[in-house]
Amino acid sequence: MGPREHLVELVGDPPVGQDADLAGPGERADLALLARALQFVEQIDRREERVRVGVLGVDGAETDRGVQDVRPSDDRTGHRGLPAEVVVSVDRHDQAHGPRSMVPREHNGSGAPANADTPDGARRSRGRTRYYVPDAPFGAPMAELPDKRTAFMDWYLAVVEASQLTDKRYPVKGMNVWTPYGFRARRQLDAVLVREIEATGSAAVEFPALIPSTEFAKEREHIKGFDAQVYWVTKGGLTDLDIPLVLRPTSETAMYPIFAVWVRSHRDLPLNVYQIVNTFRYETKTTRPFIRVREIHFFEEHTCQANEAHATERVRSNLAAFRRMAEAFALPYLPIRRPEWDKFPGAFYSVALDAPVGEARTLQLGSIHHYRENFSRPYGIRYEAPDGSQQYVHQTTFGLSERLLGAIVAVHGDAKGAVFPSAVAPYQVVVIPIPGSEAGEGPLRTATEATERLHRHGLRAHLDGGDERPGAKYYRWETAGVPLRLEVGRREADSRSLTSVDRLGTKGRVALDRLEHEVAERLAEFDRALRARADAAFAAAFSTATSLAELAGSTTVRIVAWCGSEECGHRIETAIDGALLGTPEEPLPTPLGDPGPCVACGATNGSRWAVAGRPL
RNA sequence: GGGACUGUGGGGUAGCUUGGUCCAUCCUUCGGGGUUCGGGACUCCGAGACGCCAGUUCAAAUCUGGCCAGUCCCA
Numbered sequence: 001m002g003p004r005e006h007l008v009e010l011v012g013d014p015p016v017g018q019d020a021d022l023a024g025p026g027e028r029a030d031l032a033l034l035a036r037a038l039q040f041v042e043q044i045d046r047r048e049e050r051v052r053v054g055v056l057g058v059d060g061a062e063t064d065r066g067v068q069d070v071r072p073s074d075d076r077t078g079h080r081g082l083p084a085e086v087v088v089s090v091d092r093h094d095q096a097h098g099p100r101s102m103v104p105r106e107h108n109g110s111g112a113p114a115n116a117d118t119p120d121g122a123r124r125s126r127g128r129t130r131y132y133v134p135d136a137p138f139g140a141p142m143a144e145l146p147d148k149r150t151a152f153m154d155w156y157l158a159v160v161e162a163s164q165l166t167d168k169r170y171p172v173k174g175m176n177v178w179t180p181y182g183f184r185a186r187r188q189l190d191a192v193l194v195r196e197i198e199a200t201g202s203a204a205v206e207f208p209a210l211i212p213s214t215e216f217a218k219e220r221e222h223i224k225g226f227d228a229q230v231y232w233v234t235k236g237g238l239t240d241l242d243i244p245l246v247l248r249p250t251s252e253t254a255m256y257p258i259f260a261v262w263v264r265s266h267r268d269l270p271l272n273v274y275q276i277v278n279t280f281r282y283e284t285k286t287t288r289p290f291i292r293v294r295e296i297h298f299f300e301e302h303t304c305q306a307n308e309a310h311a312t313e314r315v316r317s318n319l320a321a322f323r324r325m326a327e328a329f330a331l332p333y334l335p336i337r338r339p340e341w342d343k344f345p346g347a348f349y350s351v352a353l354d355a356p357v358g359e360a361r362t363l364q365l366g367s368i369h370h371y372r373e374n375f376s377r378p379y380g381i382r383y384e385a386p387d388g389s390q391q392y393v394h395q396t397t398f399g400l401s402e403r404l405l406g407a408i409v410a411v412h413g414d415a416k417g418a419v420f421p422s423a424v425a426p427y428q429v430v431v432i433p434i435p436g437s438e439a440g441e442g443p444l445r446t447a448t449e450a451t452e453r454l455h456r457h458g459l460r461a462h463l464d465g466g467d468e469r470p471g472a473k474y475y476r477w478e479t480a481g482v483p484l485r486l487e488v489g490r491r492e493a494d495s496r497s498l499t500s501v502d503r504l505g506t507k508g509r510v511a512l513d514r515l516e517h518e519v520a521e522r523l524a525e526f527d528r529a530l531r532a533r534a535d536a537a538f539a540a541a542f543s544t545a546t547s548l549a550e551l552a553g554s555t556t557v558r559i560v561a562w563c564g565s566e567e568c569g570h571r572i573e574t575a576i577d578g579a580l581l582g583t584p585e586e587p588l589p590t591p592l593g594d595p596g597p598c599v600a601c602g603a604t605n606g607s608r609w610a611v612a613g614r615p616l
Numbered sequence: 617g618g619g620a621c622u623g624u625g626g627g628g629u630a631g632c633u634u635g636g637u638c639c640a641u642c643c644u645u646c647g648g649g650g651u652u653c654g655g656g657a658c659u660c661c662g663a664g665a666c667g668c669c670a671g672u673u674c675a676a677a678u679c680u681g682g683c684c685a686g687u688c689c690c691a
């Protein structure tokens with residue numbers, strides 16, 4: 001939707017030098033817009049042009065006196081995002097116009113033809129000259145991003161675009177291009193995943209992307225859950241394939257036939273392997289960069305364990321690994337065991353990792369599944385136990401994706417744009433020289449020295465030596481989410497001590513001679529502050545509800561007592577217009593007492609705390 | 617699966633109702649020059665688009681048909 005904008009066409013028809021009368025016909029008149037239009041015209045007036053305007057009334061009673069029409073744009077153009085438009089009739093020789101600076105530009109160029117600048121810029125149509133009035137007060141700062149709290153998805157999309165993390169112009173729905181900047185973020189993110197999963201004894205592998213339909217179909221629940229969203233490869237060149245191939249939506253069915261060959265003995269267990277590959281799902285809902293895509297950048301661990309207890313232990317180990325990953329991302333989250341009807345297709349149970357993202361919305365960051373023997377039986381993954389018996393393995397999986405990047409944007413981002421924790425920031429530090437006519441070469445030399453010094457010490461630093469003005473660079477890198485900015489002007493060059501400003505606004509000085517240490521400290525402080533901000537939002541994101549009626553229009557994720565029945569679960573989902581996410585796998589942010597009676601049926605027997613929200 | 621809507625430079629848009637005033641406007645972007653540079657500079661010169669294919673017409677961004685792509689709503 002974007003910023004609220006209206007188009008009001010105020011058509012006056014008197015020649016310049018007379019009064020132009022503006023008014024709105026009754027029901028459509030928008031006084032605020034009229035006021036803005038008048039403000040605009042007053043600006044013209046103040047520029048000593050000879051247009052005079054008055055309002056005759058909003059009921060249209062006197063509209064025949066020069067005022068022809070006032071209406072919202074959507075009636076005519078069907079376009080959203082148009083700025084207010086004022087059409088003022090003027091004599092062609094007496095252009096009414098203001099200086100360019102009078103009309104603020106819209107953020108990232110959306111809307112605002114804003115051409116009330118020069119006589120040449122004003123367009124003429126059927127004898128009238130049109131002036132465009134942006135939907136913002138004159139002299140206001142450049143338009144902000146949409147409001148995160150009230151227009152979350154608009155805000156999110158604007159931030160993703162403005163921070164240049166992806167290019168969405170690729171002509172296939174749900175498939176975005178990773179830009180150099182976005183790819184840097186992704187690579188850092190993956191590095192954290194690799195570090196933490198390998199610390200638990202998992203090894204990287206890579207399986208093919210194409211899966212024979214015969215293998216894909218072996219586990220009934222699994223195929224039922226996925227067959228509506230797989231891409232098929234049915235031809236090789238001009239020939240139809242005997243056995244069609246599935247482009248992996250996830251890799252169970254690619255890996256498990258091979259696991260059956262790999263696992264022979266209890267000595268082969270546990271088998272813990274992971275891969276980071278692209279998977280494909282034909283999403284039918286609206287796609288969103290990082291959050292819902294058709295080509296998924298996917299981390300998936302698959303393990304085989306000797307028995308259910310070991311598999312349960314692996315689930316715990318994955319939960320602990322994710323805790324460390326989330327620590328690096330400064331992301332608070334809640335592990336939630338999904339209800340039966342919402343578990344992964346084929347799983348014994350599923351634990352999802354959910355992050356609240358405001359207004360009762362939640363974002364699933366990943367999931368950990370316990371499969372028991374559900375896949376090992378159809379795929380024949382068996383081993384010979386020490387006692388000589390043949391046993392089926394118990395399996396687990398752990399899946400994460402670029403949604404983590406979406407979550408980082410969604411959780412940490414603010415009114416200025418993205419904010420990256422230092423562990424994933426494409427650039428941790430941006431160094432901005434401030435030349436100035438009297439400063440000479442000092443600033444640039446010092447900035448270069450500082451950047452090189454940071455590079456030598458393994459910090460991701462970027463020298464922005466472009467010839468934009470410093471202020472423009474500040475805004476750009478703030479939007480892009482860089483944690484720390486170093487400013488190097490004449491003062492800094494002379495004193496060999498740089499000005500630092502972190503993305504949350506904390507300012508300071510760092511000595512060039514101890515640069516890497518002081519920058520590392522600043523980044524650590526920044527990460528702590530970012531975490532604290534996220535934690536505060538997390539704590540405020542939950543509230544309890546004790547009746548179904550309370551769930552309607554929830555503005556936080558709700559904690560409710562639930563008897564565990566599917567029927568009550570669905571009633572809860574209907575009440576909140578979202579989903580019953582399940583039961584917390586770890587303690588809630590604020591300790592709660594015993595759950596009372598089920599919010600849906602009132603049963604006290606076996607009730608437990610459950611989480612309900614509206615997943616993105 | 618059903619319905620509605622929308623396609624104009626890299627991004628955002630105007631023009632379409634009533635075909636010609638439009639080798640298509642403005643902002644932004646991009647290339648070049650100059651003055652600048654401590655929070656989104658100014659200025660000059662230049663570059664860049666009517667989704668595709670037909671049809672109607674003296675004339676099509678505009679009207680008609682088909683196709684393609686996208687968005688939203690409902691199932």
